[in-house]
Amino acid sequence: MSEKIMPESEKITPIREKILANIRVQRYTPGKDKSPYFDNFKMEVETGMTILEVLRHIKNTQDSSLTFRAFCRSAICGSCAVKVNSDSVLACSTQLMPILKDFGKGSVTITPMSNMPIIRDLVVDIDPVIEKLAKMHPYLVENRERVPKALEQESLMSQKELEKFNVMTDCILCAACYSACSSVKTDSNYAGPLTIVKAYRYSADPRDNFSSMRIQAAMDQGLWSCVQCRKCIKVCPKDIRPADSIRNMRQISIEVGIHDTPGSRRARAYTDDVENFGQVNKPMLPVIVNGTKGWAAIEAAEAGLKKHGMEPTRQVCTLPGQKVTAKIYAKVREIEAKEKNQGENKV
Ligand code: SF4
Ligand code: SF4
Ligand code: FES
Numbered sequence: 001m002s003e004k005i006m007p008e009s010e011k012i013t014p015i016r017e018k019i020l021a022n023i024r025v026q027r028y029t030p031g032k033d034k035s036p037y038f039d040n041f042k043m044e045v046e047t048g049m050t051i052l053e054v055l056r057h058i059k060n061t062q063d064s065s066l067t068f069r070a071f072c073r074s075a076i077c078g079s080c081a082v083k084v085n086s087d088s089v090l091a092c093s094t095q096l097m098p099i100l101k102d103f104g105k106g107s108v109t110i111t112p113m114s115n116m117p118i119i120r121d122l123v124v125d126i127d128p129v130i131e132k133l134a135k136m137h138p139y140l141v142e143n144r145e146r147v148p149k150a151l152e153q154e155s156l157m158s159q160k161e162l163e164k165f166n167v168m169t170d171c172i173l174c175a176a177c178y179s180a181c182s183s184v185k186t187d188s189n190y191a192g193p194l195t196i197v198k199a200y201r202y203s204a205d206p207r208d209n210f211s212s213m214r215i216q217a218a219m220d221q222g223l224w225s226c227v228q229c230r231k232c233i234k235v236c237p238k239d240i241r242p243a244d245s246i247r248n249m250r251q252i253s254i255e256v257g258i259h260d261t262p263g264s265r266r267a268r269a270y271t272d273d274v275e276n277f278g279q280v281n282k283p284m285l286p287v288i289v290n291g292t293k294g295w296a297a298i299e300a301a302e303a304g305l306k307k308h309g310m311e312p313t314r315q316v317c318t319l320p321g322q323k324v325t326a327k328i329y330a331k332v333r334e335i336e337a338k339e340k341n342q343g344e345n346k347v
Helices: 051-061 096-103 127-134 159-170 176-180 182-186 193-203 211-220 231-235 242-255 262-277 282-307 322-345
Strands: 018-027 037-046 081-084 087-090 107-111 118-120
Touching: 018 051, 018 096, 037 051, 037 096, 081 176, 087 176, 087 231, 096 107, 127 193, 159 193, 176 193, 176 231, 193 211, 193 242, 211 242, 231 242, 242 262, 262 282, 262 322
Parallel strands: 018 107
Antiparallel strands: 018 037, 081 087, 081 107
16 A cells, blocks of 8 residues: 655644743852852753753853763653752753743743752752662562572562552652652651652562561651652652552551551541541540640640630530441441452462
8 A cells, every 4th residue: 555645735844942041050069159059041942952951052052060960861760850940850851841831931940959968050969868768678578478489480479469569660769759858858857758669669569578677667767757748749750659659658557567656646546536526536636646745735725715715625526427437438448458358369
């Protein structure tokens, strides 16, 4: 069959727009500069140009001292993450033109990732993150019940088991999620999303036998500190949804009985109270979460209410829809148990 030749008039020519843009880049050399400052670079940006191409163009034509990190240019090595207009992105896979259009102005601001020390300009030190990751035992420890003794035999798993962690194996350690994390910002000891993604990836693997140690390591590094703001989901270039891994890791921590922290007590209080009363027992929450230390918060809240002429109560009433809520909980537990059994039996 002869190939249909398209008439010249019907050929689609991609529109290649050009905009003279102002590229505002944060500069900083610790030990030399007192504090970070901004340099402005004017350049013509074309449709399709990535942030990395823009940075390379500036380095090649305007300022060779501009420092940034990149290797693969294919969204694989994870080394080029920076912040563009405050969003953590991979420079090599993010085009500038749509950002300029979204913000409706010919200017863009590029800064280094947050929550990590700056080495120079846009290059940050990821070592503290890797140190946190190392504490999570990010490797498989053989589960003798699942891994055959003979080398020539494969270690099989069901599709359902694989689905639990398959997407997490795509993590490229770019640390965009770590940079976006509001909990890391307030608590530098918190392990952060990428380390828990890796911990969950191995803990969910049926060939592994080390999940309790990993849960303990995650607990020691603030597993329950995550506030589920889901910023890590928004920025992850590989759609890994780190906040979901954190939620799953917490679930494992409850299953294996390693979960006695204020964060886990709060989560338990929310689910138990909603199941039992249809609402959270807010007046008593500080004590449920923090033990006897919580009384001071309760007394302060009660004093505040009395000052405004209100009578405080420590009782939570049962809401009218509670019976329906309890039925929903029972159904969810039934589905979860069924899925768990299917996952364990179907190998
Ligand atoms: S969801 Fe949790 S881990 Fe993700 S950015 Fe928010 S606080 Fe950090
Ligand atoms: S989870 Fe996503 S954002 Fe975080 S390091 Fe891995 S690939 Fe990057
Ligand atoms: S240069 Fe490797 S991910 Fe961007």
